Amino acid sequence: MDLKVGVIGTGAIGIEHIKRINEKVQGAYVTAVSDINVEQAKSLANQISAVFFETGEELIASTEVDIVVVTSWDPTHEKYVLEAIKHGKYVFCEKPLATDSAGCKRIVDAEIEAGKKLVQVGFMRRYDRGYIELKEAIETKKFGEPLMLHCAHRNPTADENYLTPMAIINTGIHEIDALRWLLQEDYVSAQMILPKQTSFTHEKLHDPQMLILETASGIHIDLEIFVNCQFGYDIKCDVVCETGEVGLEDPAYTHVKAKGKNYTKVAPDWQTRFVEAYDYEFELWIRSIQTGNLTGPTAWDGYVAAVTMDACGKARDTGERTLIQLPECPALYK
Ligand code: NAI
Ligand code: NAD
Ligand code: ISE
Structure with a gap:
């Protein structure tokens, strides 16, 4: 039925x-x-x-x-x-x-x-082919241990209802979950940097923002969250390992070669990028x-992401590196 x-x-x-x-x-x-x-x-x-x-x-x-x-x-x-x-x-x-x-x-x-x-x-993102391939490369240690991740989460535009904390709560939360799943490690600290702003933002949104996360084994992640980047929906995740780098490609099924240029499209939105x-x-x-x-x-994954999200909020407000501590995972979720 x-x-x-x-x-x-x-x-x-x-x-x-x-x-x-x-x-x-x-x-x-x-x-x-x-x-x-x-x-x-x-x-x-x-x-x-x-x-x-x-x-x-x-x-x-x-x-x-x-x-x-x-x-x-x-x-x-x-x-x-x-x-x-x-x-x-x-x-x-x-x-x-x-x-x-x-x-x-x-x-x-x-x-x-x-x-x-x-x-x-x-x-x-756990169901995206690119992330699944990254996870396989990390788990099989194809290029040794992962050391650093360079990531970006860019949206073309955000409206006036989109406020500063949403860069984490509504947008960066995808990476917060996906990277923990990718590395199979919890985070121990978060730092936030508020760089020079784009003229395309509004008064109640600091855009872009940078998040730096550290995992239990010391892997460092830098994530740029930029929701008024203008040019498209752009997701990056480059994993730097001991003997190589493995990173996401933009999924494109065609390219154009014309007028002396060779190019592929940038996805316009999340609907297209992650369909x-x-x-x-x-x-x-x-x-x-x-x-x-x-x-x-x-729900436990949702909770762990939210503990990290809260730490990011504190890090943004205080300008300080904020420690992340998790209670033990309950039996239902082991
Ligand atoms: P939206 O604003 O287009 O749609 C939200 C809808 O919820 C609106 O129709 C609104 O009237 C309705 N709504 C609000 N409060 C309600 C309530 N109390 N009871 C019933 N309906 C209510 O927003 P959008 O972009 O569809 O996002 C919705 C949710 O999906 C958000 O939580 C967002 O974070 C998530 N989302 C996830 C994405 C992903 O990649 N997984 C992509 C886009 C959104
Ligand atoms: P939206 O604003 O287009 O739609 C939200 C809808 O919820 C609106 O129609 C609104 O009227 C309705 N709504 C609001 N409060 C309600 C309530 N109390 N009861 C019933 N309906 C209510 O937003 P969206 O872009 O569709 O996002 C919706 C959710 O999806 C958000 O939580 C967002 O974070 C999430 N989202 C996830 C992804 C993703 O990539 N996974 C992408 C987009 C949105
Ligand atoms: C939206 O709610 C999503 O979840 C999208 O995947 C994300 O890119 C966007 O920033 C959010 O607003």
């Missing part, structure tokens, strides 16, 4: 995931949607023959919904994930799991109380629910 999916948040990524579930992924279809933007969500519900619910809570409680996808704004994630756990329903939550570590901890505690893993976090990763993420999420064994990023 196909799983009935309820989606809370029918904005940019909500719409993408709905199409993905209905048109690409086997074993599930969207039966219900909810959004505070009632007109838009009702019209979407009509188009896909789904039921519209006034609130996320009603959607979660409904018998029309077996499993839940949360794609509403970051500060709303925690309450919907807690509600889904209360109803014993599997829930896929876009990143961040909550906007601070205290919120993520409440989710971890609720899941432990429920006695079962129900939550998966939308850290889709295959999102597809694969959802395919495996549905399959893992069908077999009763979640395999994707857990």
